Each structure stands twice: as C-alpha cells, then as structure tokens.
Amino acid sequence: MSGTDENDPDTALQVDDLTVRYGQVTAVAGLSLRVPSGSVVAVLGANGAGKTSTMRALAGSIRASIDGRARLFGGSILGLSAHRIAARGMVLVPEGRQVIAPLTVEENLLLGGYRQRSRARLRELMAECHELFPILHERADSPAGLLSGGEQQMLAFGRALMSDPRLILMDEPSMGLAPVMVDRVMEAVEALHRRGASILMVEQNAASALQVATHAYVLDQGRIVCSGTATEVGSDPVVAQTFLGLREQAQAGQAAC
Amino acid sequence: MLQQLINAIVFGSVLTLFSLGLSLAWGTLDVLNLAHGAVFVFAGFITYELTKDSTMSFVPTLIVASLAAGAVTLALELVAFRRIRLHFPARRQAELSMLVVSVGAATVIGEVVSHQTSEAAFSPPASAFSIHRYSLGGSVGITNIQILIVVAAIIVAVALDQGIRRTRYGRAIRALAYDPTTTQLLGVNVGAVAAATMFLAGALAGLAGVMLAIYLGGEEVATGQDYLLTAFAILIVGGVGSIRGAIVSAYLIALAETAVVAYGPSQWRDGVAFLLILVMLLVRPQGLFARRRFQRA
Amino acid sequence: MAIASISSWYAGNETLIQNILIYALLAFSVQVVLRAGVFSLAGIGFYAIGSYTAALLLKKGWPTVPSILAAVLLCILLGYLLALLLVRLRDLYLAMATVAFDLMVGVVATNWTGLTGGPLGVTGIPLVMGTLPIFLTAVGAMLLLGLLQRGVLGRSFEAIREDEPLALTLAIDTSRYRHFAFVISCVLGCLAGAYHALLFGTIEPTDAGFELIVLALSMVIIGGFRSWAGALLGAILLTWLPLELTSVGSWLNLVYGGLMIVLATWLPGGLLDALRALLRLPARLRLLLRSPSSLAATGEERG
Ligand SMILES: Nc1ncnc2c1ncn2[C@@H]1O[C@H](COP(=O)(O)OP(=O)(O)OP(=O)(O)O)[C@@H](O)[C@H]1O
Numbered sequence: 001m002s003g004t005d006e007n008d009p010d011t012a013l014q015v016d017d018l019t020v021r022y023g024q025v026t027a028v029a030g031l032s033l034r035v036p037s038g039s040v041v042a043v044l045g046a047n048g049a050g051k052t053s054t055m056r057a058l059a060g061s062i063r064a065s066i067d068g069r070a071r072l073f074g075g076s077i078l079g080l081s082a083h084r085i086a087a088r089g090m091v092l093v094p095e096g097r098q099v100i101a102p103l104t105v106e107e108n109l110l111l112g113g114y115r116q117r118s119r120a121r122l123r124e125l126m127a128e129c130h131e132l133f134p135i136l137h138e139r140a141d142s143p144a145g146l147l148s149g150g151e152q153q154m155l156a157f158g159r160a161l162m163s164d165p166r167l168i169l170m171d172e173p174s175m176g177l178a179p180v181m182v183d184r185v186m187e188a189v190e191a192l193h194r195r196g197a198s199i200l201m202v203e204q205n206a207a208s209a210l211q212v213a214t215h216a217y218v219l220d221q222g223r224i225v226c227s228g229t230a231t232e233v234g235s236d237p238v239v240a241q242t243f244l245g246l247r248e249q250a251q252a253g254q255a256a257c
Numbered sequence: 258m259l260q261q262l263i264n265a266i267v268f269g270s271v272l273t274l275f276s277l278g279l280s281l282a283w284g285t286l287d288v289l290n291l292a293h294g295a296v297f298v299f300a301g302f303i304t305y306e307l308t309k310d311s312t313m314s315f316v317p318t319l320i321v322a323s324l325a326a327g328a329v330t331l332a333l334e335l336v337a338f339r340r341i342r343l344h345f346p347a348r349r350q351a352e353l354s355m356l357v358v359s360v361g362a363a364t365v366i367g368e369v370v371s372h373q374t375s376e377a378a379f380s381p382p383a384s385a386f387s388i389h390r391y392s393l394g395g396s397v398g399i400t401n402i403q404i405l406i407v408v409a410a411i412i413v414a415v416a417l418d419q420g421i422r423r424t425r426y427g428r429a430i431r432a433l434a435y436d437p438t439t440t441q442l443l444g445v446n447v448g449a450v451a452a453a454t455m456f457l458a459g460a461l462a463g464l465a466g467v468m469l470a471i472y473l474g475g476e477e478v479a480t481g482q483d484y485l486l487t488a489f490a491i492l493i494v495g496g497v498g499s500i501r502g503a504i505v506s507a508y509l510i511a512l513a514e515t516a517v518v519a520y521g522p523s524q525w526r527d528g529v530a531f532l533l534i535l536v537m538l539l540v541r542p543q544g545l546f547a548r549r550r551f552q553r554a
Numbered sequence: 555m556a557i558a559s560i561s562s563w564y565a566g567n568e569t570l571i572q573n574i575l576i577y578a579l580l581a582f583s584v585q586v587v588l589r590a591g592v593f594s595l596a597g598i599g600f601y602a603i604g605s606y607t608a609a610l611l612l613k614k615g616w617p618t619v620p621s622i623l624a625a626v627l628l629c630i631l632l633g634y635l636l637a638l639l640l641v642r643l644r645d646l647y648l649a650m651a652t653v654a655f656d657l658m659v660g661v662v663a664t665n666w667t668g669l670t671g672g673p674l675g676v677t678g679i680p681l682v683m684g685t686l687p688i689f690l691t692a693v694g695a696m697l698l699l700g701l702l703q704r705g706v707l708g709r710s711f712e713a714i715r716e717d718e719p720l721a722l723t724l725a726i727d728t729s730r731y732r733h734f735a736f737v738i739s740c741v742l743g744c745l746a747g748a749y750h751a752l753l754f755g756t757i758e759p760t761d762a763g764f765e766l767i768v769l770a771l772s773m774v775i776i777g778g779f780r781s782w783a784g785a786l787l788g789a790i791l792l793t794w795l796p797l798e799l800t801s802v803g804s805w806l807n808l809v810y811g812g813l814m815i816v817l818a819t820w821l822p823g824g825l826l827d828a829l830r831a832l833l834r835l836p837a838r839l840r841l842l843l844r845s846p847s848s849l850a851a852t853g854e855e856r857g
C-alpha cells in the first residue's frame with residue numbers, strides 16, 4: 001500500500017481507510033487517497049457520493065464519527081479541531097463558498113490571514129491576492145454578501161490564499177456557476193497551484209476538473225472506485241459515460257478502473 | 258436642570274458599561290444572559306467584602322472585583338454554554354437552553370450574595386473611596402466618582418467600538434456571530450474567542466457594579482434585576498449586537514428616565530423602559546441603528 | 555377505614571394540593587408555548603391580569619362564575635391583541651418582549667392606585683373558590699394539552715418548533731398555530747391567577763414579578779418542556795419540595811438554580827425524560843445483550 005511511507009516528503013496528504021458515519025448512515029466507507037506534493041488531485045463523484053463528508057472530515061469540521069488515518073506532511077490530523085488543522089497549512093474552501101456576508105471583502109481576506117502574525121507578510125499576501133483576483137481590490141469595501149456567486153468564489157479562494165497554505169482543499173468550486181465562470185474558476189485553481197500549493201478538489205464537473213488535475217479519483221457511495229492520472233481516468237469508458245456524458249468516446253477509450 | 262443633565266449622563270454611563278457586555282454576548286454568541294445583572298451585583302458584593310475592613314484600596318478592589326465578575330461569566334461559558342452550543346445543533350433549542358442556564362445562574366449567584374449579606378442592602382464603607390464634590394456654580398456640582406464613571410464609560414465604549422471594528426480579534430468576533438463553522442475553518446479558535454468574549458462581558462458588568470456600589474453607596478440583589486430590564490430596553494432600542502447603538506440608547510434612556518423622575522410622574526420611572534421596549538418592537542424591531550442584515554446560511 | 559385515612563390526609567394537605575394545581579396551570583401556560591417553539595413568558599403577566607380582574611369584579615358584587623368568565627374573556631382579547639402586536643418577534647426577542655410585558659403589568663398594577671389599590675394590593679376578596687373547580691380545570695387543561703401533543707396538531711407544533719421555514723413550506727399556517735398556542739397560554743395563566751386570588755383572598759402587585767417568571771420557567775424546565783406531564787411533574791416537585799426540604803431551608807433556591815443549569819446543559823428533556831430513560835433501561839439492556847449495534851439507533855439524543 002502507498003500509505004506505508006510514514007514521512008514521505010513527496011506526499012502532501014495521505015488518507016487511509018477514512019470512514020465517516022452519521023449515526024446509522026455511512027457516508028464514506030474506507031476511502032484512501034494520496035495527494036503528491038505539488039499536484040492537483042481531483043475527486044469526482046455524483047450527488048451524495050460523500051465528497052463533502054470527506055472534505056469536512058479532513059478539515060476537522062464535522063459532527064460525525066470518523067475512523068481511519070490522515071497524514072498531512074507526515075503529521076496525523078484526524079480528530080484535531082479545525083483551527084489546529086488550519087494552523088498546519090491546510091485550508092478548506094467550503095462547499096457553497098461560505099463567505100462571511102456582513103464583513104467587507106477586505107475583512108474577509110484579513111480573516112483568512114488570521115494566523116499571520118506579521119503585518120508585512122499580511123500586506124504581501126494581500127497584494128498577491130489583489131493581483132490574482134483584481135475584483136477583490138475593486139470591491140474591497142463592499143460587504144461580501146453583495147458579491148455575485150462567481151465573485152464570492154474568487155473571494156473564497158483569496159481568503160484561502162491569505163493563510164499562505166501548503167495544501168488547499170476545495171469542495172465543488174464550480175457549483176452553481178455559469179460555464180464561463182467555471183472556466184475562470186479553473187484558471188484560478190491553476191494560478192493557486194502555480195503559486196506553490198498542492199490542491200485536492202472534489203467536483204461533479206468532471207470535464208473542467210480533469211483539465212486542471214494531474215491525478216484523479218472517482219468516488220461512488222463513499223468508496224474510491226477508480227484512480228489514476230487525470231488522463232487515464234478521463235479516458236475510462238465508465239467515467240466518460242457517467243461524468244462526461246460522452247457515449248462515443250466511451251467505446252474508444254481504455255478501461256482504467 | 259444642569260444638575261439633572263449631569264445625573265443623566267452619569268446614569269447613562271453606568272448603563273453603557275452594563276449593557277455593552279450583554280449586547281456583546283447576545284450579538285455574537287446568541288446568549289441572552291439573564292445572569293448579567295446578578296454578576297453585576299456580585300462585583301458590588303466583592304467590593305464590599307474587600308473593603309469592609311478597610312483592607313484594600315480602591316484601584317486593586319476595582320480590578321479584583323471586575324476580574325471576579327469576568328471569571329464567573331467565563332465559568333458559565335465553559336461549564337454550560339460551550340457544551341450547549343456543541344451538542345444542540347438546533348439553534349432555537351440552544352438559545353432556550355442557554356437562557357435557562359442563565360436564569361439558573363442568576364438564582365444561584367443572587368442566593369449566595371443574599372446569604373452572605375443576610376438579604377440586606379450592603380454598602381462599602383466610606384473609606385473605600387473618599388468622595389469629593391466639585392461645585393460648578395450655584396447648587397450644581399459633580400463628584401469625583403461621577404467623573405470616574407463617565408471617563409471609564411467613554412474609554413470602554415471607544416475601545417470596544419474600535420476593537421470590534423478594526424482589530425483581528427474584533428473581526429473574529431463578528432465572523433463568529435455570523436458563521437462559527439466557517440470561522441473555525443479559517444483558523445480561528447472559536448472556543449477561545451467565545452470564552453474571551455464572555456469573560457469580557459462579565460468583567461464589564463463587574464466594572465459597572467463596583468462603580469455603582471461606590472456611587473450609590475449600596476446595592477442589593479434586586480438592583481441587578483432593575484438594571485437588567487433597563488438594559489433590555491437599551492438593546493432593543495439600539496439593536497442587538499450594535500455597540501454604537503447600545504451606547505447611544507443607553508444615554509437616551511438615562512435621559513428619559515431622569516426626566517420622568519425629575520419632572521414627570523416619578524413612580525412611572527420603571528415604565529419608561531418597558532414602554533420603550535414594546536413601542537420599539539412594534540415600530541422597528543431591528544433597532545434604531547441596525548443596518549443591512551444578512552440571512553445566515 | 556381507607557377512605558377515612560385518605561380524607562384525613564387530604565384535609566392535612568389541602569393547601570398543598572391547591573397550590574400544586576394552581577402552579578400546574580401556570581406551568582402549563584409556559585409549556586404550551588415553549589413546546590410550539592414560541593418563547594413567550596406572557597402567561598405570568600396574564601396571571602396578574604386574571605387575578606385582578608376576577609377579584610375586583612367579585613368585590614363589586616359579581617357572582618363567582620361570571621367574574622372568572624369575564625377575566626378569561628378579557629385575557630383572550632388582550633392575549634390575541636398582544637399576539638398580533640408581537641407577531642414578527644421570534645426566539646430571544648419574544649422572550650424579552652414578553653418578560654417586559656409581565657413587568658409592565660406589575661408597574662401598572664403598582665401605580666394605577668385608583669383601580670388596583672396600588673402597592674398595597676387587593677385584600678378581603680371573598681373566598682368563594684373550592685378545590686374541585688380548580689382540579690377540574692387542571693384536568694381539562696391536561697386533556698387539551700394532551701390533545702395538542704398528538705396527531706396532526708402535535709406534529710405541526712413540533713414542526714414549527716424545529717424548523718419554521720420548513721413548516722411553512724409544508725403548508726402549515728405557522729402564524730395561526732403560534733397565535734393559538736399564545737392565546738391558550740394567556741388563558742391558562744389567567745385562570746391560575748384568578749383561582750389563586752379567589753382561593754387565598756389577597757393580591758399584591760409584586761406577586762407576578764420576576765420571581766414568578768423564574769419559578770414557572772424552572773417548573774417547566776426541571777420537569778420537562780416537551781410534554782404537559784413534565785410541566786405537571788415540575789409543578790408538583792417545586793411546590794412540594796420546599797415543604798419537605800426544610801433542612802435545606804433558605805438554600806432551596808440555590809438547589810433550583812443549580813438544577814436548572816445542570817438540566818438545561820445535560821438533559822434538555824428534563825426529569826421526565828430522565829425518568830423515561832430509566833424506565834426503558836431494562837429493555838435497552840436486554841437489547842444490548844442481544845445485538846450491541848442496534849443500541850445506537852435508540853440511544854440517539856433528540857434535538
Ligand atoms: N449531517 C448529516 N447527517 C446525516 N447524513 C448526512 C449528513 N450529511 C451528509 N449525509 C449523508 O451522507 C451522504 C454523503 O453526503 P455528502 O454531503 O458528503 O455528499 P456529496 O458528495 O458532498 O454530495 P453533493 O454533491 O450533493 O454535495 C449522503 O447520503 C447524505 O445524505
């Protein structure tokens with residue numbers, strides 16, 4: 001198993017046998033995955049596959065019983081509270097963006113940099129944020145709740161960037177956005193990646209996610225049913241059929257799962 | 258006339274100190290803390306205990322009593338409120354439970370104080386703080402404790418307002434009020450911020466309690482309830498969670514009550530607050546100073 | 555023989571029983587709204603209104619039943635008006651507004667000397683009340699509350715408490731239910747006050763103050779707010795215990811306060827829930843022995 005390497009410097013996140021239960025409901029059943037350092041890993045799954053449960057369990061922000069192991073840069077994180085996990089350099093961009101509506105855009109960003117003690121560093125990060133997402137500069141003083149959905153997603157990314165993370169988890173960043181906006185979101189994901197963060201993203205929008213991903217997993221009913229490089233997974237007939245809606249290609253491709 | 262105005266301003270300052278803590282707890286943590294009045298009296302009681310044998314001077318007494326009041330409120334947070342917030346996901350159930358806990362705490366604290374004082378009013382000795390009166394011409398005058406109260410209220414009000422608006426901790430409090438889960442995801446230790454907030458709220462009540470004990474020359478358990486009800490009116494008029502609203506309406510209500518006592522049917526003084534509550538709730542339930550509201554997700 | 559001993563026990567405890575019944579009515583008045591998710595403590599204000607109205611009419615020479623009926627009608631009217639006034643308020647705001655209302659009633663009672671006798675209150679009210687009518691009223695209230703807990707009506711109330719927007723989408727006319735619960739609460743408080751005045755003959759304007767609010771709330775919370783039986787249990791305990799625990803004496807309030815903190819934090823269903831859990835314990839143990847995993851389902855805490 002790939003999880004045997006305890007302190008592998010090439011691994012940002014190693015998850016083994018993650019199980020998440022809400023009372024009698026098992027949302028995630030023994031999920032294992034690896035996020036290599038500097039990669040963009042996409043986890044594809046339909047509604048109710050257990051994507052959000054996985055992300056929230058890893059981020060320490062869930063009320064459920066959790067089993068398994070998760071190591072972030074070698075350190076165990078399951079069971080830690082969310083703010084401690086954030087302090088270790090992993091940040092979650094939650095499903096539905098969850099900006100703090102009454103606070104201004106700038107205040108949201110500053111909140112993202114809550115753990116940055118140095119003012120100079122905070123200013124640097126803020127400048128970087130503004131460069132990457134100019135809209136956040138233009139709308140700095142307006143309440144975050146008044147931004148459009150796409151703008152809020154940029155704010156959620158910017159807010160994550162402010163914590164200067166080594167690993168960013170993203171829960172359906174394209175949710176509820178128009179196709180043009182989805183492309184912009186994926187560009188932003190690439191930009192964050194280029195900046196040096198590893199990325200673990202769950203998505204239903206497989207086509208877009210696979211364009212930016214280096215590795216991919218397919219999640220179904222709480223289990224990983226397929227994994228490989230983004231290209232391998234993308235050319236798998238089952239994936240093509242269920243997530244990409246491509247029938248012809250389905251016949252042409254090779255089975256990866 | 259001028260004297261009445263001075264009295265109103267001093268009264269408004271006590272109300273400000275008292276109601277800011279209440280507003281903070283409700284606005285950020287959904288705690289309608291009915292023990293706030295008891296904590297306030299508790300601080301007056303500590304003052305009495307520390308000074309009755311002339312053992313401690315004013316400034317240390319003020320500090321110890323305020324910290325004690327903060328500690329009592331912090332204990333409530335750690336023992337009960339935190340658990341309730343964690344274990345009762347339905348907001349309404351959590352609010353009700355926290356309200357009930359605070360009623361229980363008010364009973365416990367009030368009972369302890371009235372036992373220790375044999376249910377009588379207690380007054381710190383005159384030696385605890387030597388009061389001077391400065392004449393402002395004619396019969397008008399102001400005492401040093403009055404000046405102290407006003408100055409303390411101004412300092413606390415400005416510091417709190419600016420702190421909530423501009424500091425890192427202030428942003429965390431406002432974010433926590435809106436969405437604790439996401440706030441924690443961003444690296445904020447929400448448990449610690451909540452604890453600090455409750456401690457601060459209690460300490461402010463304590464500060465008010467100590468100064469009032471000296472100013473009035475005495476307090477009893479029922480004093481806390483009277484102030485609590487006036488503070489309700491302040492919160493409603495100013496808008497829950499609004500620091501500036503609380504400050505402005507504290508002085509407005511102090512002015513109104515002073516005017517009723519001085520020129521109107523003085524026995525209706527208590528009625529002023531209740532009437533204001535009912536009228537405000539009908540006309541503008543979000544408070545005079547509330548701005549745009551966002552629905553929580 | 556047995557009858558004789560029962561009747562002598564009854565004679566020795568009549569006041570206690572009367573008090574329990576009256577407090578039960580008051581506790582019901584708080585329970586019926588809390589259960590529907592309406593944080594109203596207005597019942598205590600109506601306790602005062604009911605007691606003054608019935609007592610003053612009676613002293614004017616009205617017969618007993620019309621006096622009480624008039625008090626109830628007045629309370630229905632005022633209760634409905636208040637419900638309309640406070641219709642937009644929810645949760646803590648409503649709790650605060652109704653507490654303010656209660657205290658406002660007290661202020662009016664203290665200061666409207668011409669009508670209410672001011673701070674001295676009302677004395678020399680004819681003692682026309684017996685235990686039986688109070689008992690029957692309490693039983694009637696239990697039946698009504700029991701009915702409200704069952705069937706479509708009970709589920710509607712529960713839905714409103716748990717999730718009002720959701721209840722609305724289920725085509726439950728939430729504001730009608732809320733008004734209904736509110737007015738019932740006012741009437742129950744009114745009856746408790748009227749009976750108390752006619753039974754004991756005096757009213758003081760401070761009767762229905764902050765302390766009565768705390769007492770009524772503690773009864774409901776300690777007993778259990780989810781059912782009328784909890785409120786009854788609370789009323790019995792908190793009326794009877796002070797007489798038994800004379801050794802605790804003046805520390806009794808401390809015990810109540812502590813109990814409220816503990817119960818609200820660890821056992822929101824009150825003593826009634828604890829009792830039920832205790833009764834279920836043998837059955838659950840048997841279940842546990844047979845299949846350990848099935849326990850989780852029954853053991854889940856309900857919000
Ligand atoms: N708090 C909860 N209590 C009980 N069951 C839950 C809870 N949250 C999620 N579930 C269940 O767990 C399963 C996985 O849910 P999850 O939210 O992780 O799915 P998802 O992949 O994120 O779906 P979506 O694409 O719709 O966001 C679902 O069957 C869901 O009903």
Ligand SMILES: [Mg+2]
Binds near residue numbers: 051053095172
């Ligand atoms: Mg999801």
